[in-house]
Amino acid sequence: MQAYQEILPEIKALGASMAAVSPQKPEYSLSMAQKHDLGFEVLSDAGNRVARQYGLVFSLIEPLRDVYIKKFGVDLQDYNGDASYELPMPGTFIIAPEGIIRLAFVDPDYTLRLEPAEIIKTLQEMAPKP
Amino acid sequence: MTLQESLRNFKAGVLSRLSAADVEVMDRATEELVRAGIAARAKKAGDRAPDFTLPNSNGEPVRISQLLARGPVVLTFYRGAW
Numbered sequence: 277m278q279a280y281q282e283i284l285p286e287i288k289a290l291g292a293s294m295a296a297v298s299p300q301k302p303e304y305s306l307s308m309a310q311k312h313d314l315g316f317e318v319l320s321d322a323g324n325r326v327a328r329q330y331g332l333v334f335s336l337i338e339p340l341r342d343v344y345i346k347k348f349g350v351d352l353q354d355y356n357g358d359a360s361y362e363l364p365m366p367g368t369f370i371i372a373p374e375g376i377i378r379l380a381f382v383d384p385d386y387t388l389r390l391e392p393a394e395i396i397k398t399l400q401e402m403a404p405k406p
Numbered sequence: 407m408t409l410q411e412s413l414r415n416f417k418a419g420v421l422s423r424l425s426a427a428d429v430e431v432m433d434r435a436t437e438e439l440v441r442a443g444i445a446a447r448a449k450k451a452g453d454r455a456p457d458f459t460l461p462n463s464n465g466e467p468v469r470i471s472q473l474l475a476r477g478p479v480v481l482t483f484y485r486g487a488w
Contacts, residue, residue: 277484279409279412280482282481286408287480290477290478291476291477291478292477292478292479292480293473293476293477293478293479294479294480294481294482295468295470295473295479295481295484296482296483296484297460297481297483297484298484298485298486300484300485302461302462302463302465303466304486307465310442317462317463317468317473318462318463319459319461319468320461320462320463321460321483322435324407324408325458326456326458326460327483328460329456330448330449330456330483331447331448331449332448332483333445334439334444336435337431337434337435337438339431339435340407340431340432340435343424343428343431343432343483344455347424347428349431350486351442352486355486356486362432363485364483364484364485365439365444365445365448365483366421366482366484366485367448367482367483368480368481368482368483368484369449369480369481369482369483370478370479370480370481371474371478371479371480372474372478373456373472373474373475373476373477374474375454375455375457375471375474376452376453376455377449377450377451377452377453377454377455378451378478379450379451380450380451380453381447382445382448383445384439384440384444384445385436385440386412387414387416388408389409390482391408391410392409393408395480399478399480402478403435
């Protein structure tokens, strides 16, 4: 999130905006927005309803639920407000004003993300040419 | 340092605090997702982006088509702040 926050001025200068979506309850989104002083919308997707429409939802396998709780101290039931253990794959979409996805980056490996430089490059290509 | 490099460092830090068995569980989970081909089900370039309205951190509704009326939108999904 912070890496994307750093390029936010460039995103805005290119006439675009940014929104981040997660299944966690609004109170946790608020604390993150405050913690990182985020300048974009942080949206709460209860039950992964929107993530499902984007084809991103999976259920955390049982042995991993234990690892999250016991080793990371992450209680997904509390954060997400349900007992589904469902999460969205990390994914980033650049959407053109007419509603068509221009670039999609989705990978089940949670350590892979779209490079901020790639976002800027795509938005530059989309910007109206003088 | 690229985002990818910092995430790789972060992952190494997390894994160093886990037992070998836990690391195996995490790796297996990721492998299973890759093998199941779930990434192929996700929306792709050229698809229409589903419109939606969700509450922001202040509880105010935000509609994606309203953001699009002002220009392109970078929409990113993440698991949580934890």
